[in-house]
Amino acid sequence: MTYxxxxxxxxxPANALEETPDESRARGEFASGWMLILAxxxxxxxxLTGLVFYxxxxxxxxxxxxxxxxxxxxxSGMMCVSVGTVVIGPFLGMAIDRIGVRVLATxxxxxxxxxxxxxxxxxxxIESFYLTLILLAVLGSATTPLTWTRAVSVHFTQRRGLAxxxxxxxxxxASAVAPPLLQSVIASSGWRMAYAAIGMFVLVACVPxxxxxxxxxxxxxxxxxxxxxxxxxxxxxRTRRFWTIVxxxxxxxxxxxxxxxxxxxxxxxxxxxxxxxxxxxxxMGISVVLGRLAVGYLIDIVHAPFVAAAFFAMPVLxxxxxxxxxxxxxxxxxxxxxGLAGGAEVDLLSFFIxxxxxxxxxxxxxxxxxTFFGIGAGGGPALTGSIFDITGSxxxxxxxxxxxxxLGAVLIATLGRSRY
Numbered sequence: 001m002t003y004x005x006x007x008x009x010x011x012x013p014a015n016a017l018e019e020t021p022d023e024s025r026a027r028g029e030f031a032s033g034w035m036l037i038l039a040x041x042x043x044x045x046x047x048l049t050g051l052v053f054y055x056x057x058x059x060x061x062x063x064x065x066x067x068x069x070x071x072x073x074x075x076s077g078m079m080c081v082s083v084g085t086v087v088i089g090p091f092l093g094m095a096i097d098r099i100g101v102r103v104l105a106t107x108x109x110x111x112x113x114x115x116x117x118x119x120x121x122x123x124x125x126i127e128s129f130y131l132t133l134i135l136l137a138v139l140g141s142a143t144t145p146l147t148w149t150r151a152v153s154v155h156f157t158q159r160r161g162l163a164x165x166x167x168x169x170x171x172x173x174a175s176a177v178a179p180p181l182l183q184s185v186i187a188s189s190g191w192r193m194a195y196a197a198i199g200m201f202v203l204v205a206c207v208p209x210x211x212x213x214x215x216x217x218x219x220x221x222x223x224x225x226x227x228x229x230x231x232x233x234x235x236x237x238r239t240r241r242f243w244t245i246v247x248x249x250x251x252x253x254x255x256x257x258x259x260x261x262x263x264x265x266x267x268x269x270x271x272x273x274x275x276x277x278x279x280x281x282x283x284m285g286i287s288v289v290l291g292r293l294a295v296g297y298l299i300d301i302v303h304a305p306f307v308a309a310a311f312f313a314m315p316v317l318x319x320x321x322x323x324x325x326x327x328x329x330x331x332x333x334x335x336x337x338x339g340l341a342g343g344a345e346v347d348l349l350s351f352f353i354x355x356x357x358x359x360x361x362x363x364x365x366x367x368x369x370x371t372f373f374g375i376g377a378g379g380g381p382a383l384t385g386s387i388f389d390i391t392g393s394x395x396x397x398x399x400x401x402x403x404x405x406x407l408g409a410v411l412i413a414t415l416g417r418s419r420y
Contacts, residue, residue: 036151039212042206044167044168049373050170053257056261066191071385081374083137084133088141089371090367092141093362093368096146096150097362101142105142105143105147105210110207112136112202113199115132115137116196117199119133150366151214161295161300161347165296165347166292172286172290182194185197229420231361232361233361241415242365244411244415248411249412253380254383255319257379258381259397261384262397263335264277284335284338287339291311303417304418305412305413305416306413308344309409311344312405321337346373353365357419387400
């Protein structure tokens with residue numbers, strides 16, 4: 001072959017566009033798994049860390065107005081949700097490793113709908129609020145990211161980060177779309193009707209989607225259980241990496257959950273009108289979506305701990321802004337920066353557990369890690385509410401949040417390269 005022929009062949013568009021084996025496998029995974037991603041996105045969007053969490057702050061003032069409960073008392077309800085997930089999470093992870101996700105997810109979504117319907121019957125005692133939230137968490141325990149990330153992780157291997165990011169867009173959509181819709185329902189028909197509307201949507205739309213969309217995940221899960229590599233849970237617990245991941249995400253989640261749940265009340269207390277508060281919530285939701293996409297794309301091609309550190313550090317500025325009186329524009333900016341971290345943490349947790357410890361005991365390992373995430377998600381709002389009740393201001397909580405986001409970023413940056 002002459003030099004000229006070699007040069008022409010090298011510049012042949014057909015050769016330039018030829019797929020590598022990894023690219024071909026990645027394309028095949030997405031071609032066969034798009035329905036799985038959609039079903040999981042819907043499930044995680046309405047689940048305990050999606051709609052339940054992102055809608056919680058919308059009900060804060062209506063419940064306080066009707067029953068006279070304090071903000072710290074109401075926000076402690078998120079701790080009740082966490083109690084359910086903390087107690088059941090590790091056992092649920094082992095059950096998913098053995099049984100699969102389809103049956104558990106479908107039944108749990110039906111249970112979640114029952115829990116939302118039960119929320120329409122609470123009051124006037126605060127205990128009824130707490131007990132109903134615990135019931136909702138127990139019945140909906142398999143709607144956490146543990147279930148949905150397991151389903152996606154066993155099907156996608158080549159571009160797992162991107163697939164997880166696309167799936168977790170469900171929580172971003174919930175955070176962007178649900179708050180303004182629920183605000184409208186509460187304004188026109190009351191908070192009880194808002195809870196009933198959520199329950200009906202879960203029952204009619206999400207339950208069928210899970211049953212039909214997760215069949216492929218169960219087949220892939222059985223194959224992964226037989227052939228998957230990785231550490232056992234006992235081996236995982238003896239590693240520094242696991243506890244670095246857990247502690248970093250716990251710290252970040254405490255700060256993030258406290259700020260997100262109390263943001264509507266905090267901005268309202270500053271005198272910002274309902275339209276501005278709604279715009280800030282929408283901005284936060286959009287940034288959650290963008291954060292999911294950006295993180296999912298970047299962790300496949302860049303050292304994932306550095307990506308995590310960057311996204312955990314961004315809300316440091318957000319906390320500083322929230323601690324001061326804000327113009328509408330700065331309120332929207334602060335909410336958007338906060339949403340970027342909210343778009344990263346669950347995606348990163350799933351990715352780190354799968355890549356650093358393998359799929360052999362993914363459910364058990366992720367379930368245990370998610371327990372600490374639940375503690376942060378429940379404890380953050382309760383702690384922030386208590387600080388407000390004691391000081392009459394959210395500023396001390398926001399300054400503490402600055403330090404927690406910074407510490408979480410530094411810790412996760414020390415994580416080494418993945419093994420699987």
